[in-house]
Amino acid sequence: MSQGKYDFDSRIGRTGTGCEKWDDLKINFGREDLMPFWVADMDFRSAPEITEALRERAGFGVFGYPTEQTEKYRTAVANWERRRHGWDVSSDDVGLMPGVVTGISVALCELTAPGDGVVVQPPVYPPFFREIRHNGRRVVENPLRETDRGYVMDLEHLRSVLTPDVKAILLCGPHNPVARVWKHEELRDFGRVCAGRDIVIICDEIHQDIIYSDAKHIPLSLACPEPEVRVVTLVAPSKTFNIAGLRASAWIARDAEIHRRLRSAFRRFHLSGINMFGLVALEAAYNRGEPWLDALMEYLEKNRDMTEQFLASRLPGVKLKHPEGTYVFWLDFRDYGLTRKELTDALTNRARVAMTDGAPFGQGGEGFARLNIGCPRSQLEEGLERLADTFGKL
Ligand SMILES: Cc1ncc(COP(=O)(O)O)c(C=O)c1O
Numbered sequence: 001m002s003q004g005k006y007d008f009d010s011r012i013g014r015t016g017t018g019c020e021k022w023d024d025l026k027i028n029f030g031r032e033d034l035m036p037f038w039v040a041d042m043d044f045r046s047a048p049e050i051t052e053a054l055r056e057r058a059g060f061g062v063f064g065y066p067t068e069q070t071e072k073y074r075t076a077v078a079n080w081e082r083r084r085h086g087w088d089v090s091s092d093d094v095g096l097m098p099g100v101v102t103g104i105s106v107a108l109c110e111l112t113a114p115g116d117g118v119v120v121q122p123p124v125y126p127p128f129f130r131e132i133r134h135n136g137r138r139v140v141e142n143p144l145r146e147t148d149r150g151y152v153m154d155l156e157h158l159r160s161v162l163t164p165d166v167k168a169i170l171l172c173g174p175h176n177p178v179a180r181v182w183k184h185e186e187l188r189d190f191g192r193v194c195a196g197r198d199i200v201i202i203c204d205e206i207h208q209d210i211i212y213s214d215a216k217h218i219p220l221s222l223a224c225p226e227p228e229v230r231v232v233t234l235v236a237p238s239k240t241f242n243i244a245g246l247r248a249s250a251w252i253a254r255d256a257e258i259h260r261r262l263r264s265a266f267r268r269f270h271l272s273g274i275n276m277f278g279l280v281a282l283e284a285a286y287n288r289g290e291p292w293l294d295a296l297m298e299y300l301e302k303n304r305d306m307t308e309q310f311l312a313s314r315l316p317g318v319k320l321k322h323p324e325g326t327y328v329f330w331l332d333f334r335d336y337g338l339t340r341k342e343l344t345d346a347l348t349n350r351a352r353v354a355m356t357d358g359a360p361f362g363q364g365g366e367g368f369a370r371l372n373i374g375c376p377r378s379q380l381e382e383g384l385e386r387l388a389d390t391f392g393k394l
Contacts, residue, residue: 004295005295006047006048006292006295006296007045008044008295008296008299008376008377009376009377009378010376011043011375011376011378011379012043012044012045012376014043019041019245020039021036021038021039021041021043022036025354028354029348029354030348031348031349033352034348034352034353034354035352035353035354035379035382035383035386036354036372037353037354037355037371037372037373037375037383038354038355038356038370038372039356039372040176040239040244040326040327040328040372040374041239041242041244041245041374042242042327042372042374042375043374043375043376043379044242044296044374044375044376045242046241046242046243046281046292047241047284047285047288047289047292047293048292049284049285049288049289049292050241050243050281050284050285050289052284053280053281053283053284054277054280054281054284057276057277057280058277063276066273066274066275066276066279068273070096070279071091072283073096073274073279073282073283074091074092074094074095074096074250075091076282076283076286076287077091077094077096077235077250077252077282077286078090078091078093078094079286079287080286081219081235081252083290084208084209084290085208085217085218085219085222086222087219087221087222089221089252089254093252093253093254093259094250094251094252095250095251095252095253095259095262095263095266095272096248096249096250096272096273096274096279096282097249097250097251097266097271097272097274098247098248098249098271098273098274098275098278099236099247099249100204100206100234100235100236100238100249101127101131102249102271103202103232103234103249103251104127104128104131104170104202104204104234105131105134105135106262106265106266106269106271107168107200107202107232107234107251107262107265108131108132108135108137108168108202109135109265110261110262110264110265111167111168111200111202111232111258111261111262112137112167112168112200113167114135114136114137115136115137115138115165116137116138116165116166116167116168117137117138117139117140117161117163117165117166117167118132118137118138118139118140118166118167118168118169118170119140119141119142119158119161119162119166119168119169119170120132120139120140120141120142120169120170120362121141121142121143121144121153121170121171121172121175122141122143122144122361122362122363122364122365123143123144123177123178123330123358123361123362123363123364123365123368124144124170124172124175124176124177124361124362125172125176125177125204125361126360126361126362128170128172128204129362132170137168140161140166141161141362141363142154142157142158142161143157143362143363143364144175144178144364146364150178150180150321150322150324151175151178151180151321152180152186153182153186153190155189155190155193158190158193159193162193162194162197162199164198166199167198167199167200168199168200168201168202169194169199169200169201169202170202170204171190171201171202171203171204171220172204173187173203173204173205173207173208173217173220174205174207174208174210174211174217174324174325174326175326176207176326176328177326177328177329177330177356177358177361177368177370178321178330179321179323179324179325179326179328179329179330180324180325181211181215181216181217181324181325182218182220183218184218184223187218187220187223187224188223188224190220190224191220191223191224191226191229192224194229194230195224195226195228195229196228199230200230200231200232200258201220201229201230201231201232202232202234203219203220203221203231203232203233203234204234205217205219205220205233205234205235206234206235206236206238206239206249207239207325207326208235208240209239209240209293210239210240210297210300210325210326210327211297211324211325212297212300212301212304212323212324212325213297213301214324215324215325217325219233220233221233221252221254227255230255230258231253231254231255231258232251232252232253232255232258232262233251233252233253234249234250234251234252235249235250235251235252236248236249236250237281237282237285237286237289239326239327240285240289240293241281241285241289241292241293242374243278243281243285246275246277246278246281246282247274247275247278248274248275248278248279248281248282249274250282251266299377300327300373300374302377303327303373303374303375303377303380304323304329304373306377306380306381307320307329307371307373307380307384308320308322308323310381310384310388311331311384314384314388314392315384315387315388315391315392317333317335317336317391317394318331318332318333318335318387318391319331319332319334319335320332327372327373327374328356328370328371328372328373328374329370329371329372329373330358330368330370331355331368331369331370331371332367332368333367333368333369333391334367334368336391336394338367338394340357340359340366340367343357343367343369344357346390346391346394347369347387347390350390351386351387351389351390351391352386353383353386353387355369355370355371355372356369356370356372357369358370371383
């Protein structure tokens with residue numbers, strides 16, 4: 001079924017289009033004959049409003065330097081935050097950048113010093129660890145706590161690791177890979193632990209728009225508006241509108257000192273601009289993409305429900321805590337008692353699905369694999385059938 005005027009059901013072969021998810025199977029999994037459920041982008045065409053704007057811009061045929069007057073684009077970001085998430089930010093609080101991971105790296109370089117501790121909450125998006133280490137900072141772990149009700153932040157443990165040499169925390173909300181959408185009280189309690197310390201929270205909210213109807217995304221800065229909680233928030237239309245390849249993202253900092261420092265750091269690295277097509281797509285997405293996003297969320301929610309029902313009825317050995325947001329789901333294969341190598345082998349060489357290995361997500365990642373449900377339902381069903389065929393026999 002398609003959602004009104006948008007088609008999410010047609011299967012799109014992306015092989016040969018220069019995309020990582022389909023074209024890099026061999027280098028990542030050792031074989032090409034896999035159904036791809038790994039990299040976090042979706043096998044859907046983006047909003048027609050975006051494609052149309054890009055087509056028009058491409059038709060113009062001149063691709064010189066984009067304007068440095070970015071007010072229009074920063075306003076689109078601020079309006080989006082206000083409209084979709086009730087967060088009243090001004091375009092002056094917003095800066096543009098070519099990627100959220102870029103933003104993490106620049107923020108770490110500018111707001112912490114070599115050797116400083118930076119907290120992450122594993123299992124978490126692996127580049128968090130990489131960016132901290134590549135920039136000569138130290139990873140400090142505050143693992144999420146797995147409870148019957150889902151994963152939660154361990155604030156008592158967080159307090160114990162916040163020694164004076166820890167200068168930043170990378171918060172992921174919604175959290176990739178456990179698909180939690182942090183509640184207002186959880187964020188407030190987290191903010192209270194951080195308040196008044198010499199710590200900046202680098203808050204990755206890239207998945208902010210992929211929220212199911214039983215959850216609500218609250219920007220950290222909205223939950224913790226007090227100036228004692230120092231935050232830089234990183235957002236993007238990339239996951240939301242499936243335009244990650246266009247490298248359009250934004251950072252938001254209301255704290256004047258943090259804002260001034262980041263603005264100057266992005267300039268110093270020559271990273272304060274977005275390419276021409278990224279700008280066009282960002283503007284179209286945030287100003288005209290809402291109907292498509294609403295239709296997408298209806299579709300994804302059915303994919304989520306179907307995945308949960310399928311696992312419960314056909315593959316009860318694979319556990320999944322109820323996903324509240326994101327299209328990347330954290331499948332728990334621990335009951336099978338397989339080693340990491342055996343699990344990878346079963347997924348890749350028997351089920352012939354490409355799923356993301358859980359181990360690189362850090363503590364609590366072994367025995368898990370991440371499934372991307374951002375694809376036509378028939379494709380997802382086929383992938384789940386493959387899992388059932390393989391794991392039903394183990
Ligand atoms: C939590 C999180 N942050 C950042 C990114 C990537 O951001 P970008 O491509 O803008 O660097 C991803 C992509 O999966 C992600 O899940």
